[in-house]
Amino acid sequence: MRAFWKRPERGRAGFARLVLAAYVLLALAAPAIAPQNPYDPLQIFGWEASSPPGTSSGGGYVYLLGTDGLGRDIISTILYGLRISLVVAVTSTAIAALIGVTIGVSAAYFGRWVDAVLMRIVDLQLSLPTILVALIAIVTLGPGIDRIILAIIIVQWATYARIARGVALSEIGKPYLDAARLLRLPTGRIIFRHILPNSIAPAITLLPIELGHAVALEATLSFLGLGVPIDKPSLGSTVANGFQYLLTGQYWISLFPGLALFGLIASINFVGEDVRRSLDPRSRSHDA
Amino acid sequence: MTSAIVGRLSQALLVLLALSVIGFTGIHSVGNPVYNVVNIETATAEDIRNATIALGLDQPLWWQYCRFMSNVLAGNFGTSYIYHLPAFALVMSKVPATLELATTAMLIAAPCGTLLGLLAGRRQGGWIDRAVLKASVFALSIPSFWLSMVLILLGAVAMGWFPSSGRGPTVLLMGQEWSFTTLDGLRHLALPALTLAIPNVALIARLARAGTAEVENQDFVRFCRAKGLSSRRILFRHTLPNISIPIVTMIGMQFGGMLAFAVVVETIFAWPGIGKLLIDSIQLLDRPVVMATLTFVSVAFIGLNALVDLFYAVLDPRVRLS
Numbered sequence: 001m002r003a004f005w006k007r008p009e010r011g012r013a014g015f016a017r018l019v020l021a022a023y024v025l026l027a028l029a030a031p032a033i034a035p036q037n038p039y040d041p042l043q044i045f046g047w048e049a050s051s052p053p054g055t056s057s058g059g060g061y062v063y064l065l066g067t068d069g070l071g072r073d074i075i076s077t078i079l080y081g082l083r084i085s086l087v088v089a090v091t092s093t094a095i096a097a098l099i100g101v102t103i104g105v106s107a108a109y110f111g112r113w114v115d116a117v118l119m120r121i122v123d124l125q126l127s128l129p130t131i132l133v134a135l136i137a138i139v140t141l142g143p144g145i146d147r148i149i150l151a152i153i154i155v156q157w158a159t160y161a162r163i164a165r166g167v168a169l170s171e172i173g174k175p176y177l178d179a180a181r182l183l184r185l186p187t188g189r190i191i192f193r194h195i196l197p198n199s200i201a202p203a204i205t206l207l208p209i210e211l212g213h214a215v216a217l218e219a220t221l222s223f224l225g226l227g228v229p230i231d232k233p234s235l236g237s238t239v240a241n242g243f244q245y246l247l248t249g250q251y252w253i254s255l256f257p258g259l260a261l262f263g264l265i266a267s268i269n270f271v272g273e274d275v276r277r278s279l280d281p282r283s284r285s286h287d288a
Numbered sequence: 289m290t291s292a293i294v295g296r297l298s299q300a301l302l303v304l305l306a307l308s309v310i311g312f313t314g315i316h317s318v319g320n321p322v323y324n325v326v327n328i329e330t331a332t333a334e335d336i337r338n339a340t341i342a343l344g345l346d347q348p349l350w351w352q353y354c355r356f357m358s359n360v361l362a363g364n365f366g367t368s369y370i371y372h373l374p375a376f377a378l379v380m381s382k383v384p385a386t387l388e389l390a391t392t393a394m395l396i397a398a399p400c401g402t403l404l405g406l407l408a409g410r411r412q413g414g415w416i417d418r419a420v421l422k423a424s425v426f427a428l429s430i431p432s433f434w435l436s437m438v439l440i441l442l443g444a445v446a447m448g449w450f451p452s453s454g455r456g457p458t459v460l461l462m463g464q465e466w467s468f469t470t471l472d473g474l475r476h477l478a479l480p481a482l483t484l485a486i487p488n489v490a491l492i493a494r495l496a497r498a499g500t501a502e503v504e505n506q507d508f509v510r511f512c513r514a515k516g517l518s519s520r521r522i523l524f525r526h527t528l529p530n531i532s533i534p535i536v537t538m539i540g541m542q543f544g545g546m547l548a549f550a551v552v553v554e555t556i557f558a559w560p561g562i563g564k565l566l567i568d569s570i571q572l573l574d575r576p577v578v579m580a581t582l583t584f585v586s587v588a589f590i591g592l593n594a595l596v597d598l599f600y601a602v603l604d605p606r607v608r609l610s
Binding site: 136239 | 306315425440585
């Protein structure tokens, strides 16, 4: 994780880091800086629905990016949607990493049939396209923010498990673990206090990249109408709401939230790529 | 070799079986499709009970699964609750549209991606290289649904060059309807195919770039250069064949991925393929069609992956011998 905060060398991905930091700040400060609260019907003026960018509003401010089909200010829906997108992505990525690494390390430690069963499940998952796994998961779980977080965890844990298992296998042969076993430390303590901290580094390099995937996945599911509920839209569902207005030329309803979403994913991916490159000396010369 | 094939195939079969249990349990524990079959306003309690019995929903879940599996083994996925057609035939009737879309997208992506990768990898750190790398991160960051909408906005709404939805006129060829045989059909094909192609151009370009960079430093390329071959000839006649195996692998795997990702693109462009059928069926709780579509996509994807693995073994002597 330290590499993330390390001063960027030669300005590499420095701009992306700045953009990402700005996104996080905007999401945190959304209630303070958004012109209106798009979840509060009292602050929305229905007769100002689908106003083009630059229209001045009855609330005493200007709709800089216009309003959507319900009269909600686009800037405000972007800011509030950003919060939901980020919360869903960060929560699911963090939990998926934790679960995945624990499972991978446990598989390596217990070996035999535990390892075989767990790794077959991992193979099963990784042999399917993510969107398919996500669709099956979300169809099974039903809609809602907690369900979509669960669906993303189901999609992502396997990658961490496979990587952590590989590292843990090489740790298990080392003398310090023999010592821990000879001291008859409890199994849970050996796994969580000794193997896990030593096998977690490669999984951490994955975090930013998987975070980008999580944002995109949540947005896609929400766009398909299988994600977050309509009354609390994320960036993806905001874009989806604007789709029906696109063909009549009311481009701003979906274009600007989509642009915000794209910028978010792109900045995460640039930073993620840089983190991976700077932590993995092999890929420094030829990055695939 | 034979044992490798048998091993790979039995593994794929096991994956499918596990998937069918998970998928079936999940899909059959959500909602009650009876309400989409009967007319809610006029149906009596008895109608609803009869419909439930007719759909077999009064049976316990494990029994429903056993019946489903025995029917599937006989090639029968049941009848669609909504369209009242055999579910598998319904899926099969939508397959050509999706295949057409995915194939067109791959025909755009593979040559473009390979060419960009070759040009970028030839001079590492040069401006083409940096531009391709940057652009590829952007291309992989665009959510496909938003890319579709931007393309609709530019190509259909603003310019009016391409239609924004549907498949256009089709021509009967080899017993199936195809769009690519007519000019208008091609115009309908352009935007959705481009949407599917763009992320794959980026993926293939990155792979080709990494391969090229590696091969270009090897002795035989240096020898070619010393021999005085033009750099274009070295690139296409000597480097390209040496980086082609991973690219072919990637194309095979991504083609399977496209069948799955078509869900999003088909929904937006109202392209009448299996992806749109899947989303519509999920929303209408049309369980037999959902099961049939998921089975088809999974079989196609896993089959393609197994094929690619075997193909890899045939092409690369190092894998074949180990």
